Amino acid sequence: MKMAERMWWKEAVVYQIYPRSFMDSNGDGIGDLKGILAKLDYLKWLGVDVVWFSPIYESPNNDMGYDISDYRSIMAQFGTMADFDRLLSGLHQREMRLVMDLVVNHTSDEHEWFRQARAAKDNPYRDYYIWRQKPNNWSSFFGGSAWELDEKTNEYYLHLFSAKQPDLNWDNPRVRAEIHDLMRWWLDKGVDGFRMDVIGCISKTPGLPDAPEGGKLAWGGAFFLNGPRVHEYLREMNAEVLSHYDVMTVGETLSVTPKEALEYTGFNRAELNMVFQFELMDIDSGPGGKWDVRDWQVSEFKRICSRWQRELYGRGWNSLYLNNHDQPRMVSRFGQDGKYRVESAKMLATLLHTLQGTPFIYQGEEIGMTNVCFERIEDYRDIETINWYKEQMAQGERPVKEIMRSICAKSRDNARTPMQWSEAAHGGFTTGIPWLRVNPNYRTLNVEQERADADSVLNYYRRLIRFRRENPVVVYGDYTLLEPEDETVYAFTRRLGEVCLLTVLNFTAGEQTFASPSGLLPDNLRLVLCNYAGGETSVGPTLHLRPYEARVYLTAAGSADGV
Structure with missing residues (x-):
């Protein structure tokens, strides 16, 4: 297999910052641009290539910045445009790029x-x-x-979202021209691309017909997701704006299949570089939707990941993420955030960084931050969480404890608690009172302690990022799933030319064995990454895996590029 066309955004590792919760520089309890500026050397040390900011534009904050009242101004709580210019310059000086959040399905009602x-x-x-x-x-x-x-x-x-977020009419060419103009404005300032919020919602079915009652269609998704003119609008955006700049683009697209994702990202489509898909994010959602939390199986998890790996390979590009500002913390959701927090956080990170696609790290993920599980609804700030709580209480059909369990599992505030920098008050995030309470485990789970520990989750992330950069097989190699029905171990190979990589992941809190497939693996595979000390350095007939153990093996040819 020859290497695909090399592009910087394929080889990059992206770090998402939720500015309100990253670092507060002035003690008002709200993260800001000067706080981010103070942490650029940390991001450079971590090894990331691209930083993505959740919205920093002027906003009334009904939906924490995703309701924009002025696309060309910085929210006063975050700083000034001069602060932004210094921050952008600081990133570029450190050879990192900046991706902005583009929120143009809707505006604020105060725009x-x-x-x-x-x-x-x-x-x-x-x-x-x-x-x-x-x-x-x-x-x-x-x-x-x-x-x-x-x-x-x-x-x-x-308004598909809050009543204070009216949807724009993309059928109006003047609206599209306005959006193209504001995109050029930011690109001419030097930003390096856009993450496009709910971009799959911009085209609605003509006539806005009623949705059939019952089931998923009750909220009308079939009539405003991946609508009839969405690709026309994105091709126009690409022709008018994006094709004139060297940028990275990723679209948030709800309810897309790999086939539909290729319509957005196909190398011959001239639309977007990649999309965020939600099939894996829905794995623990029952018939009642997001808040109806259900158990999931490892075979199901593997099937979803593998489907996207196979069907996009060579035709489009994958994004890789296990959490973000809208999702629970990945170690609490897909791993185990108690006894095996460190091991399972490293195991999930190994998966993320050895699959094919561009990895996205959400702030705090790199130290294994966990869900927060506040006991009182008054401690939550997320509008979606609060609205759902009120609806459930008004219906009076579920006990409060059951409602709060669902919120603990799925609230967006799990990801939005302030970054835990040290064991100082409020995790070193602020000298004031934080806008959202810090997770109480900050005293033992923070950057300062993990940076000093060679075996920490944080230092393991640095190794993974470096490993990916040094081995093109991780970026461009093909993918083969091993033992798809195994409910304990997720194993797969990546191949590029003569180079073979084997990833083996124990998804359980128990010891497991994995029989390596006879004749399918080269003889010269050697252990190059493991989230435990020690372990078998070569691949024998049977691997013995400790709880949440992750191993990566590579052929002796190592970083050969396959060309």
Whole structure:
């Protein structure tokens, strides 16, 4: 197998920063740009290539910055445009790139476009948004109807998320031109790409028909996910803007299959570099959706990962992530955050960094941060969590303890608790009172302690990032799953030319054995990474794996590039 066309965004490792929770420089309890600037040397030491910021634009903060009132201004809580310019320069000086969050399915209801749109039905900005005299039956992702009555004009506007996040009308060419212009504005400042928030929602079915009652379609997803003109709009965006810059693009696309993802990311499509898919993120969601938490099987986990590895290989590009600002902490969800927190965090990291695609690290993941599980709803800040709690309490059908268990497992605030830098008060995140409580385990789980420990999760991440950079087989090699029905061990090979890599992962808290497939592996595989000290250095007929053990073997040819 020859190496695919080399691109910097394929070989990069991305680190996502949620600015509100990363580092506070002025003691107001809110992370800011100067706080990020103070930690750039840490990111360089970690070894990442790209930093992605969740939104930092001017916003009323109804949905923590994903409701934007001015795309060309910095939220005052985060700093100034001068602070941003210094931060961008600091990243580039350290040979790191910056990806911005592009949130253009909707704006804030405080954006000037919407202020004008609701002023009168004949206002030129009215058609920047989606209006109806009578609402259809679509539901919002955040609960309740997706329509809100504007009392002044006596019409309803569409909001797939909060009522303070009206959806833009992408069918209007003036809207698309405005978005292209603001993208150029940021790219001309020197940013290196965009993560595009819910970009798969920008095209709605003409006529906005009612959704069939019952099941998944009750909230109307079939009519606003991967809509009829979404690819037309993205190809136009690429032709008008993206193709004129050397950038990285990743789109957030709900409910896509690998086949549908190739329509966004195919190398011949001229749309996006990669997408975030949610099939794996839905693995523990029952018939009732996100909050209906169910058990999952290792074979199911492998099937989903393998499907995306196989079907995109050579045709499009994968993104790799196990948590982000909208998802629970991966070690609590897919590993074990108690006795085997360190081992399972390293095991999951090994998976993430030896699959094919671009890995995304979410802040705190690299030290094995865990879910927080606040006991009181008053300690949560996430609008989705609070709205769901209120709905459940109003229905009165579930005990409070059961509701809080679901919130503990799935609340977005699990990922948004402040970064744990040290054992100082509030984890060293702020000298003030943090906007969201710090996870109480910060005293024993923090960057300062892990940096000093050679066997920590943090130092293991550094090894993984370096290993990926030094071995093109990890980036460009093909993928073969071994023993798909095994419910304890996830093992796969990656091959590029004469180079073979074998990853073996124990997904359980018990000791397991794995029989290496006879005749399928080269004889000269040697252990190059392990999350335990010691272990078998060569691949024998049977591998004996400790709880959550991860091993990576590589042929003696090592970093040969296969060309």
